[in-house]
Amino acid sequence: MEVTFTATRQALLRRQGLVFVEPGRATASERHLQAIELELAQLGYVLSRRLRQRLATLAPDELALHPRFVAAALAAQVGANVRYTPLFRRFPEDVPKDTSELYLRKLLCHFLQTEGQPCLFCRRVGTTHVLSPCMHVVCDHCFDGANYSACPVCEHHVDRGSPFFKPGLFLARSLPREKVRFKLLDLGESLPAAARALFESFCARKQVMSSVDAGDLGAIVEEFGEQVLAWLPEKIAVRENVARIFGALLRKCNAPATFAVARAHLATATDVLRTLAVYSYADPSLQGEVVRRQVEQAAADRADTAGLAAKVKKIFAGGGRLPKARTVTVVTHAYRFRVAPLRRPLRRAVLAHLESMHPDGLIEDMLRHRSYWQWLGEFLHPHEFADKFPRVARAFAVVRKKAPDGTPAPRFVGFYAAIEAAARAGDAAAMIERLQARPGELGRRFDHALRVAGADASAQDVVVSAFVAAAPRLANPLLLTLHGHLPARGRPAAVRVFWPKGQVTKGTSAPDRRAPLQPRAIAAAGQAVEHELLRRLADKPGFHTCVLDEGLRDVIVPFNERTASRAAVSLPRGSRVALPAGEVVRLFLHWCEPEGGRTTDIDLSVAFYDDKWEYVGVCSYYQLRFDGPDGQPIAQSSGDLRSGPPPDGAAEFVDVHRERARARGIRWAVMVVNNYAGMSFSQLDRAWAGMMLRGDLGGKHFDARKVELKFDLQGDNGVFLPLVLDVAESTIHWLDVYSTGQFAFNNVATSNQAITKICPEMIGYFASGVRISMFELALLHAAARGRQVIVRGAGGARGFTRTANESAEQFLRRIRAGEGATSAVLPAADGPPVFAALVHGDLELPAGSVCYALFRERVIAPIAAGDLLA
Template identity: 55%
Template sequence: MIPEFSPLHTLFLRRQATLFVDAGGETLPASLMEAFDINLAAIGYAVSTRLRARLQSLPAQHLSAIQAGIRAVVLEDVGANHVHMPLFRQFPDNIPDDTFELWCRKVLSHFMQAQDQPCLHCGRTGTTHVLNPCRHVVCDACYDGANYSACPVCERHVDRNNAFFKPAPGLTLPKETVRLKLLDLGASLDDAAQELLLALCTRKQALSPVDRDALLVLLRAYGLRALPWLPDEIPVRENIALVFGTLLQDADPAAVMAAAARHMGTANDVLRLVAAYSGADPSLQGHTELRKRAVAEIRHLPKYQNWFTADSYWSRQSSIDLPVRLFRFKVAKLGRPLRRALLAFMENLRPDSLTEDMLRHRSYWVWLGEFLHPGEYRQRYPQVALAFDIVRTKAPDGTPAPVFRNYYAQLELAAARQDPRAMTALLRQRPGELARRFDHALRVADADGPAVDELMAAFARAAPRFATPVLLTLRALLPTRAAPAATRIFWPKGKVSKGVFRPDHRAPLSDEAIRRAVAAVETVLLERFAALPPFDDFLIDTALQDIVAPFNERSASRSAIQLPRGSTLAVAAGKTARLFLHWCEPEKGGSRTDLDLSVGFYDEQWQHQGTCSYYQHKFLAADGQAIATSAGDLQDAPFPEGATEFIDLDCELARREGVRYAVAVLNNYNGMAFEDLERAFAGVMFRDDVHGEHFDPRSVELKFDLQGGNGIFMPMVFDLRENRLHWLDVYSQGEFAFNNVATSNSAITTICPAMMGYFGSGVRTSMYDLALLHAAARGGRVVLRGAGAMRAVARHDGEDNLAFLERLRGGAGQRLEHYRPAPQRPVFAALLTADVELPAQSAVYALKAGIAAATLSAADLIA
């Protein structure tokens, strides 16, 4: 039987570049393995020696199936498993120079060109063709049928079985300098699954979309067999809900609830569990739906009056789809035994905490009460029934519910009264709140010395109970609080990243308070990491200083490389950056959707210099050379092929012309929201050869999914002076249609510099800082590898972790010419690219795949 490439195999190939292949009893000819190697190299991969030996023992048809499975996964990861045919098929050649002249010609063709008449533009007869289904009449003397892939007039996909469309020259594989990534052989699939499940469950922060998908794959593959693998503690409430809510979908409720009860401790754990069981998001952040409203109903509302000017697009519409924020989800069937189990769990909670938790998500609980029916069980579960009465503000008989003042109301009252001792007394009760409100509490205490000392003592005592992500946030944030920030940015919960900007009016914190708090935080972090397995050697790339440790992972874009928001990467010198955008409308229930890829160019002061987009195909230098070239605008993306747009960016030429910043902008011009499309993704390649195949999977540097609703998505900024790519991964809500760089310029010039300044201030921990903390707590010798230099720092006899950390940060150490790890001695490596061969059982974090298999993700280091 030919082996199946299961979701589990896909998962480990994607995450760890590992294949699990059972040994066969054959020896394949060398020619078959050579063909396998050639096909794999065409997508940028090679196999290790031991994997090659295992593959060579398989029957030929098994090898073919495995090759097909690898290609499918790898190509999907970078977006190369779809058709990528831009409007101008000969891109980057034969792109019209004058976009306005082309637009005028299209308008005349649309309104005036008739069938069987001489061409409006050239006057020739017998050269026109009627395209289907748009019915536009186009002249093959004025429009090159060998260059266009869609209608030249409306730029929508049409039937290409038309005499207008001529065959285009075949495209070959580009001539690229490629570093192949290595695939290795895995030992035991079950052991690897258990290890990954444990790592995901012990995460100290909400999972990214990629990690969430991985957890679901593991749970659905193993079901109840995964229960013994679960850790004693699952720190994140959402992850508890994901684990047991997913198991409830297909397993015995009694067995699942018995295991779940050991991990649940609040009423909102029940709410999250039901959400996950129902296939909804357990983060309880609400969702947005578009609901049709008549224009006559809303045009006089103050919020919308600016929309309905005399000549506006909206004044000509009879109705508009408006976003409505909802805090409910479609609840799956709750059997009576499951309802009783959930209500019994809630009944055993402290009444005040039960009610307080439910009030934090009142809308959700009012909705869920319709399905739990607590009134039916009032005699059996009276505390739960009373809590629902308070949430609903009245009992079923109409009696007003008792007034309930919760913890947060008391805390806000103490803050409003500027009472530091009352705040400290309340914050002591909840370490998490103390960590989150520490800055505010210090400002309230201000010059009151005894109150500050009392708060600092409470902080030091509570620090061991802070979550690791909170400790890392405080470690990076507190040193920046000696002076006001240029801009404050908040990161609210949500499916997409929407940083909220505010001026920083906070009073600075004193140097002494910052010093004491940072010392307490670092002491706890080092103690916590010291409890993890030690390594004789740590190998750390100093380039990780530019990679931000993950935060707000819930809203991170799904991407082929898990690059945390705020990170920067070096742009390879001499290469052309080819940006790409691909989207596809759903087969059923979709509508025509036009997304647009643009690049806006700005000088040092963020003054707009030009644009390359659908309305300006080329951005030219003074001598006429193209700084950027667009492959054209496609205005629909029918299923199944979809549509793709490209822009080539010559970074060196742009820099010579005085351009400082190039901002990639993805606009939802009109149609469906990003998240409602069949698929929508974008990214960038760095190309040596801009000819040949438009899409080369080997040269993809970043590929990420689009999410959210209508608006603009600003994924990246090229700083051309520094030759760096800033990964912002930020979304800005736009109008309901007609976004472009020009209309979004205010958002671009506000958000991009503010975000770059925010992350450049050091307000977020870098992966380098995080790796140093692990090394100081767990390592004997630390090798720091930088550009053109390498140095080793060895721990002194009797040296404590804090002193070792200070020396690692100080730049001392013995210079090394090369690094060769000792055989059979595992190494802990934190690398930008996995480009060094390491002993077996090494722990490896690598941002980019290479010749060593990554065994850790960035979030795994936040232990």
């Protein structure tokens, strides 16, 4: 019997812990089932009783395939699907203490050591070996072949069949002895029903889907095809998500028939453009396609790097001697995409739909993405149908700045130009008059309009009244953004942070020069926002009991999932997570170069700073150990592998001992991933990094059971700052932010200015409360939907019961103030369904419960953070 494990099954396994297995007619042996449990346990997973019982009904051939597929998908999720072999094989033991002395030895070997001659250092004869293909001559007495996994001189992968590498070097290491918190796998009942529920949750999202969500959506459409058309809701809130859905459907289903359904959801020309982008396998965010050009850069123009080690790396990069010139990659952006074939019926359907739009709105929307429309016009041929679709022909003439006969296009003044003109004139009333036609734009420009109104009380009243009237038509994410933003606008912020649109996040900051808003305006608008949010949430299904974790106060509501790194745990950017005491933080990095022989070098480093962000030290390729005053390592690296050829790639680790760092006066430890050799992260075959918490540093370097975070590297930048460890408070700050860096030769020394600017600003920005927490969002749900709210924290569980005549607003204020709290007992597993929002899904919840859990653990089929925004 053929067993398939589709991408939809993988998505439901990753997201919800569900395994779909049809019942069999056999009886599996207990020994076989135990072997399956042992394999999954090594990945940190356990089977539920009913899933184990279902597997016990399978024939031997089915039982061999099902768990294999499951284990492979789970291993890929945490990064356990590759071999991790660091440069120093016995890491964390036998890492050289004096990195400068080690690099000097490498330098002399590189230039002076020759085949057949006595060793330069020990003067022994017959102990040297020529490694292939780098041709470096190394002495097995001076360099321990039982500890190295690559060439000790250039640190590139070489032929491991050389006698230099001692027998037994690459034998598997044992599994460490660790205390493990296992995650539960359960039996899925109906694959189509689960796929439909997931698809509908994507449609209900009120913000742009992440790359993981988009991939899972595409998998469902690919597997179920035209069935998906019956699952579509009447309204899909987010325009980019509309494009994701219908672009995928256009590829899979009959294009004209699918577009006939899509027309009801495509309100603007940009919606159409995005849908055609997805149909053409392009990015619907319309941020431009990356174009790379190879150019030669003179040696004199190269950026120097810090220290002897960096200079040695320059020499080794040339494979023998420093070249006079090297090739570098220049990255530019082209605002177009490779258009998939547009058959005539589809072209006519697109043009007919564009023709049905308001002519001025059509032109203005097309001008927002002029380059894209100029390019797409080459494929739509709008002027072939100018008589039938005159509005579209006119719009393309404006976009192209001339008509087909060469006459200039008419001048066009759009909505946004009029708004800006009113703002420059200081006319808040004129701004509001225009903005009332577009409530979403009014909500986004509310702060700006109040500042334009200035101290004029009557003008401020006009702005606030218009906003309050528009509140029922604002999207939930915008209301929640204002819910966090408005209370902070009574005074200038320490720093103002902007988030430019892009494939990855590169936060930009500036001093806050905005005038503070008047308390009266803040209070009125804030009350309208909170009232509207509670009103909407009260319409959702109610629960008698709601359980909330205090720890979610440090978890930020995701505000831009498009740029979030693909990760095993969806930790929103800006969040803080408490770490248990005692365990060592082991950071890991893996990358693999693409086929074709191109090489690169990705480096993992940790930079250390004191409480004032003054630089203290580093653990990196040019300082393998960072020791404390007692000589014990605060951090140590597994060594710098400078190539990652397929299929195994390369791996690096850094261990950080938090207690030793704290004793040294260190406050911050910044994880830094540097693109050293110039190939961007997005060009690699695969690349990811992450964090483990290890109690036992022996055994396997990589233990899937102890992976707390694992995230992909992406984009075309040179420096990635994923997280900051606060050793004083034993927490991590998840930043997930990139810095452009240099063409090459990035390291902590060259990135220090970016680190000491970006990290404290981002940490301060999110700590200011300008972005609301998952606790606040869950509390809004609980106050509007629940009768009893249990808040679980370090001091135990506190309960709040809503009285008969108490409004949701009153109940919410009372919970915030802690009034009327009593000791509470967590709900039993056999009770009625509950609503829960947890940091760790360590509760056994009743059937039918709705739960968000940052770390899934025992919770089956949790909802995503984005589902709470719907």
